[in-house]
Amino acid sequence: MKKIINDPSTVVAEALRGVELAHGDLLTVIHDPAVIVRADAPVRGKVALISGGGSGHEPMHGGFVGAGMLDAACPGAVFTSPTPDQVQAAVERTDGGAGALLIVKNYTGDVMNFEMAADLAGGGGIEVEAVVIDDDVAVKDSLYTAGRRGVGTTVLAEKICGAAAEEGRPLKEVSDLCRKVNGWGRSMGMALTSCTVPAAGKPTFELGDDEMEIGIGIHGEPGRERKKVAPAAEIVEMLATPIVDDIPFQQGDEVLAFVNSMGGTPLIELYIVYNDLHRFLEGRGIKITRNLIGPYITSLEMQGCSITLLKLDDELTRLWDAPVKTPGMRWGV
Amino acid sequence: MKKIINDPSTVVAEALRGVELAHGDLLTVIHDPAVIVRADAPVRGKVALISGGGSGHEPMHGGFVGAGMLDAACPGAVFTSPTPDQVQAAVERTDGGAGALLIVKNYTGDVMNFEMAADLAGGGGIEVEAVVIDDDVAVKDSLYTAGRRGVGTTVLAEKICGAAAEEGRPLKEVSDLCRKVNGWGRSMGMALTSCTVPAAGKPTFELGDDEMEIGIGIHGEPGRERKKVAPAAEIVEMLATPIVDDIPFQQGDEVLAFVNSMGGTPLIELYIVYNDLHRFLEGRGIKITRNLIGPYITSLEMQGCSITLLKLDDELTRLWDAPVKTPGMRWGV
Numbered sequence: 001m002k003k004i005i006n007d008p009s010t011v012v013a014e015a016l017r018g019v020e021l022a023h024g025d026l027l028t029v030i031h032d033p034a035v036i037v038r039a040d041a042p043v044r045g046k047v048a049l050i051s052g053g054g055s056g057h058e059p060m061h062g063g064f065v066g067a068g069m070l071d072a073a074c075p076g077a078v079f080t081s082p083t084p085d086q087v088q089a090a091v092e093r094t095d096g097g098a099g100a101l102l103i104v105k106n107y108t109g110d111v112m113n114f115e116m117a118a119d120l121a122g123g124g125g126i127e128v129e130a131v132v133i134d135d136d137v138a139v140k141d142s143l144y145t146a147g148r149r150g151v152g153t154t155v156l157a158e159k160i161c162g163a164a165a166e167e168g169r170p171l172k173e174v175s176d177l178c179r180k181v182n183g184w185g186r187s188m189g190m191a192l193t194s195c196t197v198p199a200a201g202k203p204t205f206e207l208g209d210d211e212m213e214i215g216i217g218i219h220g221e222p223g224r225e226r227k228k229v230a231p232a233a234e235i236v237e238m239l240a241t242p243i244v245d246d247i248p249f250q251q252g253d254e255v256l257a258f259v260n261s262m263g264g265t266p267l268i269e270l271y272i273v274y275n276d277l278h279r280f281l282e283g284r285g286i287k288i289t290r291n292l293i294g295p296y297i298t299s300l301e302m303q304g305c306s307i308t309l310l311k312l313d314d315e316l317t318r319l320w321d322a323p324v325k326t327p328g329m330r331w332g333v
Numbered sequence: 334m335k336k337i338i339n340d341p342s343t344v345v346a347e348a349l350r351g352v353e354l355a356h357g358d359l360l361t362v363i364h365d366p367a368v369i370v371r372a373d374a375p376v377r378g379k380v381a382l383i384s385g386g387g388s389g390h391e392p393m394h395g396g397f398v399g400a401g402m403l404d405a406a407c408p409g410a411v412f413t414s415p416t417p418d419q420v421q422a423a424v425e426r427t428d429g430g431a432g433a434l435l436i437v438k439n440y441t442g443d444v445m446n447f448e449m450a451a452d453l454a455g456g457g458g459i460e461v462e463a464v465v466i467d468d469d470v471a472v473k474d475s476l477y478t479a480g481r482r483g484v485g486t487t488v489l490a491e492k493i494c495g496a497a498a499e500e501g502r503p504l505k506e507v508s509d510l511c512r513k514v515n516g517w518g519r520s521m522g523m524a525l526t527s528c529t530v531p532a533a534g535k536p537t538f539e540l541g542d543d544e545m546e547i548g549i550g551i552h553g554e555p556g557r558e559r560k561k562v563a564p565a566a567e568i569v570e571m572l573a574t575p576i577v578d579d580i581p582f583q584q585g586d587e588v589l590a591f592v593n594s595m596g597g598t599p600l601i602e603l604y605i606v607y608n609d610l611h612r613f614l615e616g617r618g619i620k621i622t623r624n625l626i627g628p629y630i631t632s633l634e635m636q637g638c639s640i641t642l643l644k645l646d647d648e649l650t651r652l653w654d655a656p657v658k659t660p661g662m663r664w665g666v
Contacts, residue, residue, distance in 0.1 A: 018604030058600040267391040271351030
């Protein structure tokens with residue numbers, strides 16, 4: 001295993017110290033239980049947006065804490081759900097009196113632990129809603145997951161709902177909006193290489209020198225099929241066809257196209273993918289009006305990419321464009 | 334070779350089309366000769382900032398075109414200098430009547446071709462200055478380079494000089510500022526893996542499963558030494574010691590610390606490096622007051638990182654903080 005780390009057992013703790021030292025103007029890191037909190041939390045009268053999940057997907061979620069996005073993120077161990085007490089601490093620490101929305105990726109452990117925390121917080125008198133993101137069209141039921149997995153749409157939901165919460169909209173509206181984003185977003189990913197979980201010390205799976213895995217999960221869960229590496233345009237077709245066929249998108253729809261690196265794939269390849277995706281969607285009569293290109297929801301150093309499409313209307317477009325100031329996404333301020 | 338591409342010979346052209354389709358609000362792509370130009374160029378009365386170099390280092394330089402940073406970038410083939418006619422086209426296309434500053438990384442081909450373009454443009458009546466960045470303390474003279482190589486400080490110079498040009502400062506001042514940034518910035522990098530140039534189809538160099546290269550260049554040029562992979566804290570010491578000893582930094586100095594991914598190293602590892610770097614500098618009495626963490630000057634999918642330190646004063650800090658709106662760096666607008 002080749003990584004720039006000191007000790008597999010302290011990877012998350014040390015990275016959190018780095019985040020704290022680098023971004024103290026935007027966020028505060030609580031170390032026990034581990035929670036990354038917006039520096040000015042709690043914000044009075046604002047719905048608190050809270051997410052989290054296993055570490056190893058950076059900048060998600062900790063890098064999305066700040067004005068216009070998340071109030072708190074709960075980082076678990078690498079590829080391991082955060083514990084209920086982390087989530088409970090996040091809810092209590094960010095409570096501005098308007099309740100909390102938990103944005104949860106659909107993995108069995110995450111769903112269970114976030115629900116447990118919601119119950120605990122509810123018992124403590126804080127109104128809490130949880131919305132589960134399940135946008136991965138690759139497989140139904142998977143390692144760690146009943147139903148579809150939650151992937152790229154999570155990033156978009158955190159941005160869009162963050163903007164709505166910032167406007168002072170009530171919990172019910174922000175939660176409904178989150179369900180709308182989940183309903184309108186679909187994703188699929190692929191990998192050229194495995195990643196290596198530090199504590200495991202060896203690759204999660206093996207891929208031949210000429211193979212790729214289509215429909216991979218963000219923890220290296222198996223996808224739909226393993227096949228010979230194909231040209232980018234064919235990869236785009238393999239990923240985008242099931243996405244477009246699923247929602248279904250209509251001719252004339254406008255979308256946000258999110259081309260994501262799994263961590264080890266560089267930007268130059270993502271732009272080739274974006275070029276092919278643009279052409280693919282043009283052929284279907286679908287117009288990209290917003291985009292996001294880069295490593296936002298990663299799987300450690302895995303080489304590969306994912307595509308997320310989110311259908312847009314005026315409301316979602318306006319909220320996407322709203323100012324955001326976090327380490328991982330920043331504009332308008 | 335595993336990459337998400339269509340054809341090794343069209344990697345740059347296709348990526349440029351992707352950039353054009355994705356960021357048409359910020360920039361315009363001219364395809365022959367290839368130049369990425371700020372969308373509102375030429376800006377009347379403003380010094381034009383122009384850079385460029387081989388492709389494969391994205392987001393540098395094309396991702397830094399936009400308000401507050403570059404007016405144009407000239408992308409060569411992968412790891413290959415742009416041609417004089419690309420640079421000349423960039424100078425002519427962005428000429429707002431206040432002259433042009435060419436920011437050139439110190440590689441023999443780049444220096445030669447940018448100088449030739451400066452002569453051509455000068456002959457055409459446009460005042461042009463060129464500043465060569467040579468901040469890499471790893472080696473003196475290298476493959477492709479006489480003297481020190483130009484690396485991470487280039488990104489910082491483009492941001493800081495971009496802000497100065499935006500304020501309407503004259504060519505002489507912006508050029509002097511660029512020389513000051515180059516004088517105050519130092520870098521060094523390391524690699525865990527090689528990268529693969531698409532046209533070559535095989536890794537640029539071989540590293541054993543337990544080896545790293547200290548002092549690597551951004552094209553995979555050999556560094557200072559090859560040794561067993563060490564813990565992050567030791568890697569930081571190996572990179573930061575020659576940097577700090579070189580300028581030299583004084584106790585009490587304030588710096589911008591830039592921790593960069595070579596392309597294949599994920600953010601979680603960069604934060605571990607940042608944490609170790611913070612401690613290392615604290616031990617030397619040097620204070621980090623600004624930081625930049627992420628993949629900004631990359632070597633395709635190479636795994637590894639580099640550290641750049643830039644000594645700051647009030648002027649540099651203010652210009653660093655100034656608004657910037659480019660695909661790769663954006664804040665304040």
